[in-house]
Amino acid sequence: MSIPPLRQRSAWKSLETHHVEVGSRHLRDLFAEDPTRGERMHVEAEGIYLDYSKNRLTDETLRLLLELAEESGVARRRDQMMAGEHINVSEDRAVLHVALRMPKDAQLIVDGRDVIPEVHAELEHMSRFATQIRSGEWKGYRGKPIRNVVNVGIGGSDLGPVMAYEALRHYCQRDLTFRFVSNVDASDLVEAISDLDADETLFIISSKTFTTIETLTNARSARAWLVEQIGTEEAIARHFVAVSTNHEAVAAFGIDTANMFSFWDWVGGRYSMDSAIGLSTMIALGPTYFAELLAGFHAMDEHFRLAPFERNLPVLMGMIAVWNRNFLGCASVGVMPYEQYLKRLPAYLQQLTMESNGKHVTIDGDHVDYQTGPLYWGEPGTNGQHSFYQLLHQGTSVVPVDLIGFAKSLNPLTDHHDILSSNVFAQAEALAFGKTDDQVRAEGTPEHVIAHRVMEGNRPTNVLLAEVLTPRLLGSLIALYEHSVFTQGVVWGIDSFDQWGVELGKVLATRIIPELDTNFEPELTHDSSTNALIRHYRTLKRKED
Ligand code: G6Q
Secondary structure, three states: OOOOOHHHOHHHHHHHHHHHHHOOOOHHHHHHHOOOHHHHOEEEEOOEEEEOOOOOOOHHHHHHHHHHHHHOOHHHHHHHHHOOOOOEOOOOEOOOHHHHHOOOOOOOEEOOEEOHHHHHHHHHHHHHHHHHHHHOOOEOOOOOEOOEEEEEOOHHHOHHHHHHHHHOHHHOOOOOEEEEEOOOOHHHHHHHHOOOOHHHEEEEEEOOOOOOHHHHHHHHHHHHHHHHHHOOHHHHHHHEEEEEOOHHHHHHHOOOHHHEEEOOOOOOHHHOOOOHHHHHHHHHHOHHHHHHHHHHHHHHHHHHHHOOHHHOHHHHHHHHHHHHHHHOOOOEEEEEEOOHHHOOHHHHHHHHHHHHHOOOEOOOOOEOOOOOOOEEEOOOOOHHHHOOHHHHHHOOOOOOEEEEEEOOOOOOOOOHHHHHHHHHHHHHHHHHHOEOHHHHHHOOOOHHHHHHHOEOOOOOEEEEEEOOOOHHHHHHHHHHHHHHHHHHHHHHOOOOOOOHHHHHHHHHHHHHHHHHOOOOOOOOOOOHHHHHHHHHHHHHHHOOO
């Protein structure tokens, strides 16, 4: 049965009418009218408690949003994804990151082959290698054990590994040093390796395609550094491994494919942290914690697959995001983890959300006549409170915020953690309820300052609360966001799994690289601005120091 375009779906039309009635209602009134709202409007799964009561919606809004999810075919699409159908239409691929975390006894046939044995064979390959590195059994060329691991990759081949390493540092082996090099700016590589002993250093070259110019440029320079430090190309075999889907390119680069870890074209870059792209994570954590991370992902996958929509965490989060984006008109979303270890989570989620749902055509190639993915950004709390929260409280744009908190610190120290956590609750409260002029006046504020100190409130938040950050919890949290993004993408009817805008960037610059050569200086045929910029760059480059 074909699904009508979004604006013609009956639940969408009902939501439009409903929005006229409730869209401008203040959270103060919604809470005053229903004192149990805060207790009712929550859902909990896999140790994550979501309080969504401070969103600008009513029970009726939710009912209609879930109706929209049904009418948009979220369940069918989810089942198609989990069955390995080619739901990435523009690249004609299956989308099966869920297979990466399925247990060994599961079965999943993709294009006629059960992929689960391959997934677990690769996990065992990673485990053996990770154990050898962690124990010191794997020796460098001159016999020293590896103590430094440098992941070289970009985008999906970097953000997951670096986020997971930072997030789970508490659980990592402390006598190993991890560095992550992504930018083609040489300063990234130079700063990452200049204080390392090459004899103790392993480079993991992570690239799904093994054609990405940034990664290959960094990998070549890393190889040159290592060969220069150790004095022979023979050292490469003990100090370089690759993670890729492209065996030929890995071999052509000079890495023995015996030292290669594989994954599959049905793993998208931004969904790859639990594939072999997570090799650095497994070395840092060890196979047991890595298995717990995967179990956390899988548990949330199962919740997404089985829970009824009204208790389904990713579906609820996804549909509330649709409400905020399409009906309240919010163009930007903030994510603020009140957990220092999650400091790279906003950058990770930025790619996950914006690369997945930053699309302007539907799966059928029609231009959308509604908004799709919002801007996504964030910083750990409480730091953001001392800078950009000003705009969240008193700016002219409404920015919904996800506040992520934990009941326990991994580093309990005096009263730090309660001070930290009090801010989660206080910020959500202040964003929702604000401060009226009467309240400000009652504080004895001089009349001419009152208007400046009024907070309008009515700013939506999701509060996500868990006990403590563990590998399992991190897996569930990431899977929650993955499936929330998926849910939104299905409603918007877009392909959340391609990234043609990113592909464009990969080819655009290559045309200009030779034009920056000051010895050759070819004729320029760009627009007048680009031509002028390139000429000015050449002039600056030629200047004597
Ligand atoms: C992710 C994107 C993109 C990709 C990088 C690196 O979904 O496709 O961020 O991960 O461009 O690509 P390679 O892993 O192929 O080097």
